[in-house]
Amino acid sequence: MSDINPITVNVDAAIALNKYNVDEENAHIELVDNPDDEEFKKLVRLCPAGLYKIDKDGNKTFDYAGCLECGTCRIACESTILKKWDNPQPGMGVEYRFG
Amino acid sequence: MADQEPDFDIIVVGCGCAGAVAAYTAAQAGKSVLVVERGEYSGAKNMTGGRIYSHALKKVFPDFEKEAPVERKVTHERIAMMDPTANMTVDFTSDKLSQEGKDSYTVLRAPFDQWLSSKAEDAGAEIINGIAVEQLIKDDAGRVVGIKAGEDEITASVVIVAEGANNLLTERCLGAKRPTPDEMAVGIKEVFQLPSDQIEQRFLCPKGEGAAMLFVGDCTHGRTGGGFLYTNKDSISLGLVATISQIEKADNPTPIYQMLDDFKHHPAVAPIIDGAKLVEHSGHLVPEGGYNMVPQLVYDGCLVAGDAGMLCMNLGYQVRGMDFAVESGRIAGEVACKAIDAKDTSATGLASYKTQLEQGFVLSDLKTFSAWPETMLDWKRMFTEYPKAVEGIFNAMFVVDGQNQKHLKERIKPIIKEMGTWKTLKEVRGALKAL
Numbered sequence: 001m002s003d004i005n006p007i008t009v010n011v012d013a014a015i016a017l018n019k020y021n022v023d024e025e026n027a028h029i030e031l032v033d034n035p036d037d038e039e040f041k042k043l044v045r046l047c048p049a050g051l052y053k054i055d056k057d058g059n060k061t062f063d064y065a066g067c068l069e070c071g072t073c074r075i076a077c078e079s080t081i082l083k084k085w086d087n088p089q090p091g092m093g094v095e096y097r098f099g
Numbered sequence: 100m101a102d103q104e105p106d107f108d109i110i111v112v113g114c115g116c117a118g119a120v121a122a123y124t125a126a127q128a129g130k131s132v133l134v135v136e137r138g139e140y141s142g143a144k145n146m147t148g149g150r151i152y153s154h155a156l157k158k159v160f161p162d163f164e165k166e167a168p169v170e171r172k173v174t175h176e177r178i179a180m181m182d183p184t185a186n187m188t189v190d191f192t193s194d195k196l197s198q199e200g201k202d203s204y205t206v207l208r209a210p211f212d213q214w215l216s217s218k219a220e221d222a223g224a225e226i227i228n229g230i231a232v233e234q235l236i237k238d239d240a241g242r243v244v245g246i247k248a249g250e251d252e253i254t255a256s257v258v259i260v261a262e263g264a265n266n267l268l269t270e271r272c273l274g275a276k277r278p279t280p281d282e283m284a285v286g287i288k289e290v291f292q293l294p295s296d297q298i299e300q301r302f303l304c305p306k307g308e309g310a311a312m313l314f315v316g317d318c319t320h321g322r323t324g325g326g327f328l329y330t331n332k333d334s335i336s337l338g339l340v341a342t343i344s345q346i347e348k349a350d351n352p353t354p355i356y357q358m359l360d361d362f363k364h365h366p367a368v369a370p371i372i373d374g375a376k377l378v379e380h381s382g383h384l385v386p387e388g389g390y391n392m393v394p395q396l397v398y399d400g401c402l403v404a405g406d407a408g409m410l411c412m413n414l415g416y417q418v419r420g421m422d423f424a425v426e427s428g429r430i431a432g433e434v435a436c437k438a439i440d441a442k443d444t445s446a447t448g449l450a451s452y453k454t455q456l457e458q459g460f461v462l463s464d465l466k467t468f469s470a471w472p473e474t475m476l477d478w479k480r481m482f483t484e485y486p487k488a489v490e491g492i493f494n495a496m497f498v499v500d501g502q503n504q505k506h507l508k509e510r511i512k513p514i515i516k517e518m519g520t521w522k523t524l525k526e527v528r529g530a531l532k533a534l
């Protein structure tokens with residue numbers, strides 16, 4: 001079984017404190033159509049920003065807007081369910097003030 | 100293209116510790132240097148634990164600690180083993196930890212990298228911020244002759260790739276193999292603001308000094324990895340580093356960001372950040388496969404430095420990447436200059452980069468500990484049963500309930516027995532050999 005325990009932390013609120021220049025036009029990370037469930041769950045477990053989500057009804061969502069550009073999903077799944085992983089366009093993406 | 104004068108002597112990709120130092124070194128030697136950094140400012144995309152050991156940086160900037168935006172001098176080393184309900188911390192301090200050249204400083208990369216970058220710029224390097232290099236340009240013979248960034252193609256005699264751990268160019272343009280999920284860890288960190296006097300009180304440190312703390316056990320819910328805590332001037336860096344292959348596994352029910360939250364609420368951690376204000380949440384890769392994952396570092400017209408070359412080491416009680424980045428950046432800068440002067444920037448002309456890394460501490464230390472990454476990955480009990488046994492032993496020592504007590508030996512024996520005496524001895528011996 002590969003189930004994920006209920007989440008008690010609001011990671012969206014944590015990343016909302018970061019500074020971003022979100023590129024509304026251009027997704028720098030893209031998933032393949034109908035990604036495999038088990039591969040997707042790897043990313044749910046791994047993404048430090050919690051951007052890969054599965055809702056109550058089992059729908060999979062991914063929102064690149066809060067991406068920390070770490071590359072973890074690339075190491076785990078570039079050869080499986082990631083179609084694209086590139087650096088964001090000039091001036092876009094996360095901007096750490098502390099780091 | 101090869102017959103034309105290149106636009107620059109040296110192009111450096113990335114202005115982190117490795118890139119900034121490479122650029123400074125080359126500019127200082129009178130070469131024309133262009134640095135392309137994808138962050139809007141240097142450091143904007145970077146995160147570390149972290150503390151930097153001073154020795155390597157001192158070779159480049161002998162008085163850096165007086166001038167650079169370092170946070171605190173680390174004079175307290177803490178190691179903690181945590182079980183879900185218990186925690187044992189060792190707090191060590193010694194005058195050796197503050198001796199010049201053996202000392203270390205906590206840093207936050209946004210201010211720190213901007214300082215490094217300003218040093219390179221003052222030395223004459225040109226820095227372009229806010230744009231990523233998309234490709235390394237090669238000539239027909241496969242030699243690296245420049246970079247492509249946005250619309251621009253810019254050429255150089257030598258390109259130094261210092262792009263960090265998520266090394267897209269090294270993989271896509273230089274053919275390095277993608278690190279495996281066993282060789283890479285995911286790092287997650289939060290920064291909490293706390294007044295400086297409170298930090299000193301909470302860590303029992305003199306003014307301006309601070310602590311580095313590494314945790315093993317429940318912080319990663321028993322998975323291979325660990326927790327870290329570093330005291331900055333008026334903030335605390337708190338986070339986790341955990342091997343990707345162990346977090347992604349189907350039997351792991353807890354996402355890494357939930358683990359961090361659980362870690363923050365552990366009774367041994369919560370009081371440290373009590374009342375502190377969360378100001379940033381970050382993530383970064385950590386190469387931890389060691390010597391065996393280091394790719395080819397020298398190419399025709401190109402050198403790879405720092406994390407891009409997987410020059411990073413996580414021993415559990417010691418994390419080193421920034422001093423490796425600084426040292427490899429400096430050597431890359433020097434070797435590139437010499438090769439340009441000698442008019443041979445082929446892989447042969449640049450070969451002394453690798454030799455110098457091997458002779459110095461960078462590849463030598465990585466080689467010494469080359470067995471550790473695998474040993475750590477196999478030593479699953481270190482993250483589960485050992486912290487539990489520690490809890491048992493210390494409970495046996497400290498819990499007094501009015502019942503007739505047995506000798507300490509009698510109380511501890513069952514705990515050791517449950518661990519498996521031989522198995523434990525064997526594991527510890529194996530680990531000591533790898534460390």
Ligand SMILES: Cc1cc2nc3c(=O)[nH]c(=O)nc-3n(C[C@H](O)[C@H](O)[C@H](O)COP(=O)(O)OP(=O)(O)OC[C@H]3O[C@@H](n4cnc5c(N)ncnc54)[C@H](O)[C@@H]3O)c2cc1C
Binds near residue numbers: 383
């Ligand atoms: C959680 C964590 C804890 C750590 N703790 C410690 C510690 O306590 N002590 C220690 O010594 N080390 C520690 N490390 C390791 C250390 O942070 C790294 O080894 C070090 O930062 C590597 O420096 P670098 O210059 O090689 O790479 P980076 O600092 O990553 O710099 C790479 C630079 O290249 C830029 N870049 C990338 N791609 C491109 C491109 N295509 N075009 C233009 N620019 C690009 C990036 O924006 C970045 O500025 C830790 C790492 C992590 C993640």
Ligand code: SF4
Binds near residue numbers: 049051064068073382
């Ligand atoms: S790069 Fe890192 S932060 Fe961005 S989606 Fe992938 S795992 Fe999440």
